[in-house]
Amino acid sequence: MKILVPIKRVIDPYVSIRVKSDQTGVETDNVKMSMNPFCEIAVEEAIRLKESGKATEIIAISIGNQACQETIRTALAMGADKGIHVLTDEILEPLAIAKILAKIVEQESPGLVILGKQAIDGDNNQTGQMLAALTEMPQGTFASKIEIEGEKIKVTREIDGGLQALNLNMPAVITTDLRLNEPRYASLPNIMKAKKKPIDQKTPVDFGIDISPRIKILKVIEPPKRQAGVKVESVTELVDKLKNEAGVI
Amino acid sequence: MTTLFFIEHANGKINNQSLKAITSTKDFGGEVHGLVAGANIDEVVQEAAKIEGLSKLIHVDDEDFNNILAEKITFVIFDISSNYDFFAAAATTTGKNVMPRLAAKLDVSQISEIIGIESPDIFIRTMYAGNAIATVQSYDKKKVLTVRPTAFKAAEIKTDACTIEKLIPKNIPEISEYLNEELTKSDRPELTSAKIIISGGRGMQNGENFELLDKVAAKLGAAVGASRAAVDAGFVPNDYQVGQTGKVVAPELYIAVGISGAIQHLAGMKDSKVIVAINKDEEAPIFDVADYGLVADLFQVLPELEQAL
Numbered sequence: 001m002k003i004l005v006p007i008k009r010v011i012d013p014y015v016s017i018r019v020k021s022d023q024t025g026v027e028t029d030n031v032k033m034s035m036n037p038f039c040e041i042a043v044e045e046a047i048r049l050k051e052s053g054k055a056t057e058i059i060a061i062s063i064g065n066q067a068c069q070e071t072i073r074t075a076l077a078m079g080a081d082k083g084i085h086v087l088t089d090e091i092l093e094p095l096a097i098a099k100i101l102a103k104i105v106e107q108e109s110p111g112l113v114i115l116g117k118q119a120i121d122g123d124n125n126q127t128g129q130m131l132a133a134l135t136e137m138p139q140g141t142f143a144s145k146i147e148i149e150g151e152k153i154k155v156t157r158e159i160d161g162g163l164q165a166l167n168l169n170m171p172a173v174i175t176t177d178l179r180l181n182e183p184r185y186a187s188l189p190n191i192m193k194a195k196k197k198p199i200d201q202k203t204p205v206d207f208g209i210d211i212s213p214r215i216k217i218l219k220v221i222e223p224p225k226r227q228a229g230v231k232v233e234s235v236t237e238l239v240d241k242l243k244n245e246a247g248v249i
Numbered sequence: 250m251t252t253l254f255f256i257e258h259a260n261g262k263i264n265n266q267s268l269k270a271i272t273s274t275k276d277f278g279g280e281v282h283g284l285v286a287g288a289n290i291d292e293v294v295q296e297a298a299k300i301e302g303l304s305k306l307i308h309v310d311d312e313d314f315n316n317i318l319a320e321k322i323t324f325v326i327f328d329i330s331s332n333y334d335f336f337a338a339a340a341t342t343t344g345k346n347v348m349p350r351l352a353a354k355l356d357v358s359q360i361s362e363i364i365g366i367e368s369p370d371i372f373i374r375t376m377y378a379g380n381a382i383a384t385v386q387s388y389d390k391k392k393v394l395t396v397r398p399t400a401f402k403a404a405e406i407k408t409d410a411c412t413i414e415k416l417i418p419k420n421i422p423e424i425s426e427y428l429n430e431e432l433t434k435s436d437r438p439e440l441t442s443a444k445i446i447i448s449g450g451r452g453m454q455n456g457e458n459f460e461l462l463d464k465v466a467a468k469l470g471a472a473v474g475a476s477r478a479a480v481d482a483g484f485v486p487n488d489y490q491v492g493q494t495g496k497v498v499a500p501e502l503y504i505a506v507g508i509s510g511a512i513q514h515l516a517g518m519k520d521s522k523v524i525v526a527i528n529k530d531e532e533a534p535i536f537d538v539a540d541y542g543l544v545a546d547l548f549q550v551l552p553e554l555e556q557a558l
Contacts (some may be wrong), residue, residue, distance in 0.1 A: 129349035229540035
């Protein structure tokens with residue numbers, strides 16, 4: 001079984017982001033970039049399925065500028081077998097990404113597609129669900145556990161009040177939540193080996209689909225800053241303030 | 250302009266997150282229809298029909314829909330989609346699961362977790378876990394949206410009901426199957442809907458010490474959360490996590506105990522109405538966002554706080 005793992009390059013989660021002063025977006029020049037944390041979990045899960053003999057090949061896919069090659073190399077160093085890079089300098093919306101991925105699914109016929117539940121830049125949480133819709137595959141979103149049983153996959157999902165278990169026909173789309181696993185670090189020998197693994201380069205034009213934007217960002221601003229409040233001296237004073245000043249208890 | 254709003258329910262009650270999110274639909278203009286799904290849910294249907302602002306309630310009357318599967322519910326909504334211009338739901342785990350699938354079937358982009366509406370095609374939403382606020386315009390003819398419940402006031406339940414229309418779905422796809430749910434058994438409210446949250450960080454030192462938070466939470470009717478540091482250290486499970494990679498919350502009162510205030514935690518709670526920080530390190534960045542700070546040893550403060558409440 002083949003597994004596709006679409007991954008996204010985003011601003012490193014530990015970097016403080018800066019909104020551009022002209023309000024057009026968030027500064028990404030000279031900012032440390034990393035693989036989206038939920039995508040790392042997706043790569044790790046695919047590797048574990050391969051290690052347990054359930055999968056035979058893992059293809060990491062990234063759609064974006066030239067630097068996305070680095071992100072694909074990271075996935076290859078972790079243990080993916082090959083990469084597909086769809087080169088574009090446009091920032092594509094989840095729907096356009098899902099359409100490109102649906103074409104790749106058509107070409108590669110994977111048993112599973114595993115994606116991060118959301119990217120920590122746009123916070124859209126859409127691509128996996130959209131891909132599932134376009135390919136008419138079932139979806140197991142926000143997965144904290146997956147178990148393949150024959151032609152089906154049992155997915156335990158993180159829902160607002162706890163956990164939910166579903167049984168999905170395969171092929172299926174899975175999106176990862178944090179508890180699914182802890183991603184490994186690539187070892188130095190594996191980083192060296194990854195340099196020799198193949199990456200196919202494509203462009204959106206190769207897929208012959210409409211990726212024109214449906215949404216225009218009019219402006220991006222910083223949220224209002226919170227002012228530091230007051231220091232209280234004791235629990236008694238704190239409780240008094242919460243009751244009588246803030247009125248929240 | 251007509252809006253279809255997907256209403257969630259559980260245990261005979263309408264989900265409060267849905268009641269909040271439905272308030273956003275007022276600003277889309279035109280009629281608003283509700284959709285509620287499941288068999289033997291008369292109470293819910295009767296109550297939902299009285300939600301302020303609804304002119305029609307569609308009841309998908311089928312026991313297959315008592316637990317919502319994205320594959321099935323999107324099939325049903327898609328079938329009646331030609332009647333609607335707007336499709337909205339609360340940004341709950343169900344709403345987030347269902348709506349993008351619907352959007353792709355309709356070939357439109359979804360706008361996720363809106364917190365405001367400027368006009369029927371211009372919306373405000375957050376990105377980067379709330380560290381950037383974007384105003385976006387949708388060019389799509391049909392709009393699919395999820396709505397962040399914390400940004401809106403709950404709609405009222407009126408005395409008179411709107412028209413109820415039954416819908417019996419046919420030929421629904423059988424590619425996924427609901428097995429079971431294991432809901433966290435707790436007397437505490439759930440993190441994303443709690444009015445008060447008390448969270449512990451690395452300063453709690455171990456998982457047993459979270460009992461100190463539990464006791465205070467019991468007095469306040471609060472939910473208990475944690476920072477990623479506390480989760481990474483294995484003190485509590487990951488579903489406690491508040492932060493960029495965990496849950497984003499905005500309660501009336503957020504009490505951060507032994508939490509230093511890393512960016513990634515602040516991203517998940519800085520929209521809370523009132524923030525209290527309890528930390529023995531007076532330099533901790535959490536104090537920069539706290540309305541009330543108490544520089545003290547949490548092991549002394551927590552029992553005192555429990556007594557004082």
